[in-house]
Amino acid sequence: MSDPAPKKGPGLAVWLPLGLFVGFLALVVVGLYWPADREVSSAFIGKPLPAFDLPPASDDRPGLATAQFKEGGKPRLLNVFASWCFPCKVEAPQLAALAQQGVEIDGVAIRDRKEDVAGFLKQYGNPFKRIGKDDLSQVQLAIGSSGVPETFVIDGKGIIRYQHIGDIRQEDIPLILRKLAEAQ
């Protein structure tokens, strides 16, 4: 018969498995070193605070209602916290510093008992003007907050202007002050 066809080299196809493996490895490395953002930011920025009226969470501070955000012309912070939340304790000095600079801060205590809130405020300081007691996370859900602590900048008309997820650290204070100034 005729000569067998000249044998071809393995060609590029032989590199395919290795290529796939390297591609997979790259995917793993990317996933490990640059993990996807797991924070769920509120989609409610730019919208007015939904209507709520929370009873006081502390004996020496009034409760919190939406109407109070619309009366003053000054932007305020709305801090979503809880006495059982560890990062909230870490955040306390920063809130105190902000309050000292004249920033008005209102709090929403999530799923908290009055006596626990009192203990928390006694130990870590009370930067709040008003504190609402949110036992069913209703306000938290209504403003699109997905955990504690979170801090929202609310302008004088009661519009949510900015959301800070997680504890406010020392380096975050200028950012918070800038967002408050922008909300004027």
Place this chain on the structure above:
Amino acid sequence: MFSASRHSRSCRAKSRHQARRQVSRLRSTRTVGVLLLTFLAAFTLAPPAAAQDMLPPAPYAYKQLADPAQEAKAQALMETLRCLKCQSQSIADSDAPMAGDMRHQVRTRIAAGEDPEAIRQWLIERYGDYVSYTPQVKPITWPLFAAPLLFLALAAFLLRGRFRRRKAA
């Protein structure tokens, strides 16, 4: 490098004691019942984990609605809503207190006659599409819905050629 969440988190899978409670009702053997009860006690009497609130769960976090039709509606919706604290679980699956509060919210709204899709939209307005496991039809998800149709069309096209050839042979 490995980014930790900045939230205070406490994730626990929903313990099976509810399912077990139902099972134990079905079983007639007493010893099995006693064993299960011991098992239950071990679960329910466990001390609360740290960084956990001390409040009891919301009224409708673990309680079903009296009307089975409404409860079925609520259950179907809860299975397609993401727990924001334990993000790969649905709120029906998660034991996080926030998931309990979300279940309470869903059940009370359904009991008040609200449409399940309206509740989903209410949550999407606040948390974005991420909160819903059921994909929403909008321009960015069109490929998702169009791909199966495209593949079916392609298959039909290829098969058409094949059938024609077979007939000719």
